[in-house]
């Protein structure tokens with residue numbers, strides 16, 4: 134019997150739920166005894182020249198150990214000089230410049246570009262003292278006109294990087310042509326869709342502790358990637374082998390902890406510079422101002438087709454707000470371009486992008502990273518087109534889906550979809566939700582003039598996971614002479630269930646019980662080579678690596694067992710049920726893992742592998758959201774959310790459901806409540822959880838999850854990523870549902886988040902026409 138596919142309870146939870154996890158702030162390592170607390174002095178203005186920093190009052194305050202600014206960073210290697218930009222040079226095309234003229238410094242140098250940007254660092258003997266002392270650091274600003282929005286950035290009147298001569302960081306290489314792709318279209322819809330800026334909002338914000346001792350820097354940091362973090366930390370002028378990065382328990386990342394930020398590099402430097410252990414744990418207020426945020430795209434679209442519902446042409450023009458520093462160049466909107474046509478076989482597709490800098494918090498990856506924006510818009514726009522053509526949104530989707538027999542399928546934007554069955558996923562959702570019955574009830578309420586209307590929203594999504602499949606992932610599996618096993622993985626757990634998943638894979642191959650398997654990750658001394666957790670890659674790459682290592686261990690152990698049995702290798706087999714080695718056909722003789730490993734060199738059987746895949750995978754699914762909209766108040770209540778998701782064979786339904794629950798919640802939250810806002814001077818209006826809308830279980834129904842399993846040929850497990858799919862499908866499903874509820878009143882679109890005020894206003898506007 135296989136353990137794969139069964140509902141194994143998460144082995145990490147008893148510890149996390151009872152004795153508590155050990156996060157950076159909880160670490161009680163001896164080296165951190167007496168660590169000083171770090172508090173950043175952050176810019177209070179969005180765009181200004183720094184004309185002076187006076188630290189004298191702060192230095193004289195009680196409890197102060199040091200006040201550090203860029204002037205103290207004389208022991209750092211100089212950043213590479215900016216490339217000179219000729220006056221008439223157009224912005225570069227394609228993958229983007231990071232650094233160069235757009236360089237993000239550690240501390241702000243001469244100029245600040247967003248509220249919350251680090252200007253100085255205060256080291257004190259307690260956090261309380263830190264807050265007080267930071268207020269005593271006096272920074273003189275000469276304000277500059279703020280660039281608080283994409284529209285302001287595109288005017289190029291106030292420049293964040295005057296040397297660049299423009300606020301446009303990068304443009305996509307595929308130009309938008311003339312209108313000829315829409316020739317012959319009988320139904321054409323054109324318009325704007327905003328994918329608003331949102332916070333990544335992990336439960337645990339950013340946190341780092343660092344110790345410099347005997348020529349080695351040890352950094353504990355809340356990260357998705359210890360190994361990448363180590364590489365980034367070499368910026369302080371140390372070689373990788375002089376740095377150890379440890380990821381203790383990590384309370385969520387959602388993309389914003391893929392590497393380390395400037396604050397974390399500063400903390401590492403401060404520990405080395407002062408020789409004192411330093412610990413920094415950001416407040417929620419800092420987190421909402423200065424942790425990278427997500428989405429922040431404005432789309433202009435045009436879609437056309439015939440009256441029967443065949444979509445003939447689609448154009449997507451993306452402007453990415455990069456925030457004050459271009460963390461990812463054109464990577465996010467490039468992914469949006471790649472995934473633009475979604476699940477549809479559209480004969481003509483044009484997609485382009487540009488990315489601009491604004492005086493907002495830098496934008497980086499957030500659960501889906503560029504793909505949710507594509508799905509949100511195409512799924513919204515297909516509803517526009519269906520409404521304009523007077524057709525049912527289900528019929529239009531089915532008519533245009535890439536068909537099961539068309540896979541593998543390369544879209545017009547170049548995405549090589551591996552496998553899929555989009556119609557089956559939609560049919561599952563419609564049947565489970567009782568679509569026709571829901572439409573009937575919707576009509577009844579409308580006809581009866583009820584104030585609580587029903588809306589039914591559909592979204593069919595496809596997304597790209599393990600986009601950097603070629604980087605692969607590392608794994609080492611060891612079986613010890615006591616019969617236990619240890620798994621070392623280069624991927625990094627921050628809530629997903631890596632410990633459970635990887636132990637299941639080893640149990641399956643080796644027959645060693647899960648409670649005798651330890652999974653270790655996130656320590657560069659133990660695992661110098663690793664890639665990390667992002668892009669829903671852990672099971673398909675990290676899991677495939679663990680499986681491959683376990684298979685190699687089994688082969689090695691088989692040779693040892695044969696020696697011990699004095700039998701031919703072919704006559705020896707592993708009985709995975711009993712977890713023992715046997716001679717085929719002789720039930721009386723067996724060897725335990727402990728006996729086999731004891732006979733090996735150093736009492737250890739070990740395999741060290743890297744698994745790479747030659748291309749990404751494309752999980753898919755359909756989601757249906759049922760909402761109730763109160764037309765008198767604009768209040769939206771989510772009644773039901775039904776999904777059919779397909780990420781290939783399911784390793785453990787509990788883990789898969791967990792990813793989908795969280796993902797749907799985050800996707801629904803973007804549709805309904807979340808938005809980072811700035812005023813016209815670039816001041817953040819949503820820097821506390823009093824002002825920023827976060828969703829909780831209280832606002833959500835129980836999700837109804839259906840699963841199908843279409844394996845991918847891309848990896849031996851046949852699996853695709855599920856970490857981001859819930860979010861990607863949920864946002865447009867909920868978005869479409871709310872607008873569907875009020876469409877008969879003449880509402881065609883409401884931008885997210887669909888707060889009561891926005892919904893109410895849209896209804897008033899439509900009914901006053």
Ligand code: SMO
Pocket residue numbers: 387388389498499500501502666667668669857
């Ligand atoms: S935010 Mo994701 O790891 O592409």
